[in-house]
Amino acid sequence: MRLRNLVLATALVTAPAFAQDDSLAEPNAQGDLSVTIYNNNQALVQDVRQIGIAKGRSRVEFPDVSAMIRPETLSFAAPGTGIIEQNFDFDLLTPQKLMEKAIGQTVTLLRTNPATGQETRERAKVLSTAGGVVVQIGDRIEVLRDDGLPVRVIFDQVPPNLRARPTLSVTLESDRAGTRPASLRYLTPGLGWSADYVALYDEGKATVDMQGWVTLTNQTGTTFKQADTLLVAGNPSSNIQANQYGSQVYRGGRPMPPPPPPGKFVPGTETAARERLGDFYLYPIAGRTTIANNQTKQVSFLDVQGVPARKVYGRTVGWLSSEGQPVPVASQIAFKTSKDGGLGDALPAGTVRFYQRDKAGNPQFIGENGIGHTPMGSELTLSTGDAFDIYAQAEVESRQTITGAEWEKSARWRVIKNGQVVSQGEAERPKTFYRTTMRYTLTNAKAVPVDVELVQGGLDYGWWGNDFRVTSEDVPGEQLNMGNRKYVISVPANGKRVVRVTYETRY
Numbered sequence: 001m002r003l004r005n006l007v008l009a010t011a012l013v014t015a016p017a018f019a020q021d022d023s024l025a026e027p028n029a030q031g032d033l034s035v036t037i038y039n040n041n042q043a044l045v046q047d048v049r050q051i052g053i054a055k056g057r058s059r060v061e062f063p064d065v066s067a068m069i070r071p072e073t074l075s076f077a078a079p080g081t082g083i084i085e086q087n088f089d090f091d092l093l094t095p096q097k098l099m100e101k102a103i104g105q106t107v108t109l110l111r112t113n114p115a116t117g118q119e120t121r122e123r124a125k126v127l128s129t130a131g132g133v134v135v136q137i138g139d140r141i142e143v144l145r146d147d148g149l150p151v152r153v154i155f156d157q158v159p160p161n162l163r164a165r166p167t168l169s170v171t172l173e174s175d176r177a178g179t180r181p182a183s184l185r186y187l188t189p190g191l192g193w194s195a196d197y198v199a200l201y202d203e204g205k206a207t208v209d210m211q212g213w214v215t216l217t218n219q220t221g222t223t224f225k226q227a228d229t230l231l232v233a234g235n236p237s238s239n240i241q242a243n244q245y246g247s248q249v250y251r252g253g254r255p256m257p258p259p260p261p262p263g264k265f266v267p268g269t270e271t272a273a274r275e276r277l278g279d280f281y282l283y284p285i286a287g288r289t290t291i292a293n294n295q296t297k298q299v300s301f302l303d304v305q306g307v308p309a310r311k312v313y314g315r316t317v318g319w320l321s322s323e324g325q326p327v328p329v330a331s332q333i334a335f336k337t338s339k340d341g342g343l344g345d346a347l348p349a350g351t352v353r354f355y356q357r358d359k360a361g362n363p364q365f366i367g368e369n370g371i372g373h374t375p376m377g378s379e380l381t382l383s384t385g386d387a388f389d390i391y392a393q394a395e396v397e398s399r400q401t402i403t404g405a406e407w408e409k410s411a412r413w414r415v416i417k418n419g420q421v422v423s424q425g426e427a428e429r430p431k432t433f434y435r436t437t438m439r440y441t442l443t444n445a446k447a448v449p450v451d452v453e454l455v456q457g458g459l460d461y462g463w464w465g466n467d468f469r470v471t472s473e474d475v476p477g478e479q480l481n482m483g484n485r486k487y488v489i490s491v492p493a494n495g496k497r498v499v500r501v502t503y504e505t506r507y
Contacts, residue, residue, distance in 0.1 A: 195214060434505050
């Protein structure tokens with residue numbers, strides 16, 4: 001039986017009784033708070049408090065700091081005062097900690113007979129809390145059972161090294177006595193934010209209405225009351241180490257970015273009309289706000305209607321090979337963040353959730369996708385799911401080996417400078433060439449024709465095989481880069497379209 005289960009099931013059912021501690025009734029001790037929150041689960045807390053400081057050397061306590069404070073980042077400043085030593089007391093007052101600290105001590109067990117309601121008290125010595133609570137009552141040894149029976153554990157006092165609130169204590173050297181402003185500044189994990197977007201897509205009008213929400217989360221163990229809150233869109237490098245609270249460890253800088261989501265992203269080149277800090281955009285929250293512990297808070301920062309958008313059906317084939325069966329194409333929505341004809345703002349990283357109205361006019365969820373930090377002027381094509389009615393299948397219709405002479409027949413150009421060959425080399429292996437005809441079969445069960453953007457990938461196969469040629473194609477293609485060629489294929493309503501492309505390659 002685990003200690004945590006026992007404590008939560010018994011000691012918390014009827015809260016433990018103990019000698020009254022006036023500190024438990026103290027109001028929040030924070031002062032003038034400013035909180036700057038970054039995307040990488042890190043925040044800067046600046047807290048200015050009015051405190052009385054004695055002349056000479058003294059110890060001052062600062063309760064209500066983050067329970068996940070990084071003590072090594074602390075900066076303290078007060079007029080005429082220097083800091084000698086600092087300590088962070090993170091052993092918080094909880095039922096589990098109370099029981100652990102009571103090992104070797106005597107507590108009172110209050111049991112209630114569920115049939116009669118009669119209460120009995122027994123003094124018990126706590127022997128162990130490893131895997132359960134073992135106590136000695138007189139001459140017998142008992143294990144407190146996690147069976148839901150009404151049992152209260154009454155402690156004589158609160159152990160002196162347990163704190164009701166996360167507390168930072170500092171030893172100061174002051175040249176005078178008196179009350180003055182003392183400024184605390186520290187970094188803490190556990191405070192983070194992300195952006196969430198709600199996009200209502202109108203297929204008939206080819207537009208999207210989008211709302212942007214900042215989602216704040218606080219898992220620091222502390223509530224920050226009436227804080228002046230600033231959000232930074234960006235990931236400053238950090239070297240956060242693991243701590244006793246199990247926070248995520250990032251060593252040597254920022255965490256590895258997630259893989260890019262399905263779709264297309266073309267970064268923009270426009271500057272958003274927002275305040276910047278270095279290379280980061282700032283998103284201040286209007287007015288002061290309380291960020292409660294274990295709370296998720298949302299604040300609106302974007303509301304734009306009628307942004308031009310279009311539906312795109314896309315499919316990427318990764319290699320010149322056959323697929324065993326047809327694959328649904330991706331249903332995508334494309335839009336821009338430009339000032340003219342777009343959202344007109346830089347978008348912080350987050351999740352875009354798309355909705356579309358049904359025939360009754362009710363918005364229905366149709367899919368979601370993630371975006372990274374997106375400059376203004378960017379083009380986004382986000383996948384919302386697989387199209388139900390549209391499939392594509394890529395197959396190798398034929399593949400044959402061709403001779404070097406046949407390969408040369410399809411050569412289109414040579415590079416010569418001033419009448420001389422500018423580069424030459426020796427063959428490292430006999431060259432084998434292939435002529436591959438790919439057959440792409442697309443079907444459409446919709447009552448309207450559709451265009452499918454099909455991309456053939458895998459054409460660039462490294463330094464030894466990056467020479468390829470397209471000798472025949474039913475639909476004109478667009479070379480996106482060395483490895484990818486795009487075809488926009490029109491598929492008739494309730495019909496099928498077969499497109500063939502012949503490639504000559506060195507692999």
